Amino acid sequence: MAQELRCEVVVNSDQVQATDRQVFQEMQNAISEVMNNTRWTNDTYQNDERIRCKLFITLRAMPRIGFFEANAQIISSRPTYGTGYETTVLSFVDTKFTFEYNQAQPLQFAPNTYTSPLTALLSFYAYSIIGMDNDSFARLGGAGAFTEANNILNLVNSSGGGFGGWTSTDDTRNRYWLLNNLQDPQFEPFRAALYIYHRQGLDLMASDPEKARQNILEALRGIQRVGQLRPGAAAIRSFFEAKSTELANAFNTATPAQKQQAYELLTQIDPTNRPKYDGLLQR
Structure with a gap:
């Protein structure tokens, strides 16, 4: 085994x-x-x-x-x-x-x-x-x-x-x-976002990219709520250290409306990696 x-x-x-x-x-x-x-x-x-x-x-x-x-x-x-x-x-x-x-x-x-x-x-x-x-x-x-x-x-x-x-x-x-x-119970929306991001976002990207990106946006909103309560938290910083490039790429071919939503969320939650996200509004 x-x-x-x-x-x-x-x-x-x-x-x-x-x-x-x-x-x-x-x-x-x-x-x-x-x-x-x-x-x-x-x-x-x-x-x-x-x-x-x-x-x-x-x-x-x-x-x-x-x-x-x-x-x-x-x-x-x-x-x-x-x-x-x-x-x-x-x-x-x-x-x-x-x-x-x-x-x-x-x-x-x-x-x-x-x-x-x-x-x-x-x-x-x-x-x-x-x-x-x-x-x-x-x-x-x-x-x-x-x-x-x-x-x-x-x-x-x-x-x-x-x-x-x-x-x-x-x-x-x-x-x-x-x-x-x-x-921490305050971080349950963050942990729920991990599931939404991976299982309902990335795992859906090959078959339904539009729906996958909508779910990733939902996950980011959950992380945003936790980030407002606990700015600079270790778990959130770890998440974006792993995901910032992936997130920028995920919305590379999104609709203009999705790109705008993603850009506003990402630059608010993860300002450290803003240069990576700036490209979303230039494509």
Whole structure:
């Protein structure tokens, strides 16, 4: 029975000096083993249904042997119905991906147990990836996975074993706030928009592009409502980091009225990427 994830793991150690560089390859292999060979849920996945994801870890420093400070980029995607196109569902950069790694101690996930900072990070993002993917296929479908991610967060904080990014005080764009957003009742319109955008928007684009774009506009209005309540929220920023180019392309051949609606919504919710959207009024 296939596991949930098909995860490509890359550990970049160029910034770290070490006499034994084999440790970095072993680290990469161990992380890949956890992500790809752990069964995270009781759901049944066929091999071709596994969620495609990538985990890029850039080691910044090794203050002492076995202790690493890193940045990590977590990306997951899913196919769109009737096309060969893969859409990014989650794109998140974690600048506090700090952990310990000892080659002699194998990484192993144990439910409801805090085993190590690295295992906690990996399992947190595994459940976040699964939750976001489930939200894209069913309205609020990721609730169970987000609960598991929250259990991990609570285990880390109760153990005192985390090195940053697990609490509300670190910054507003860390993993704590990403999960907080996804579990906040105020964000239900955002999570409902994930379903509308993917299942009723992108998945419909091949067969009925006019209806698909109308549904994407509906999804954007839901995100707009949440953005007005919680400007700069981590989940919303993550969404547009993943989707800004895709959104501009989706309305590239839309009717003038749809282009205008899309432009007004996008530049209001996502002013950072306004240059990408300006082209909608020039075509």
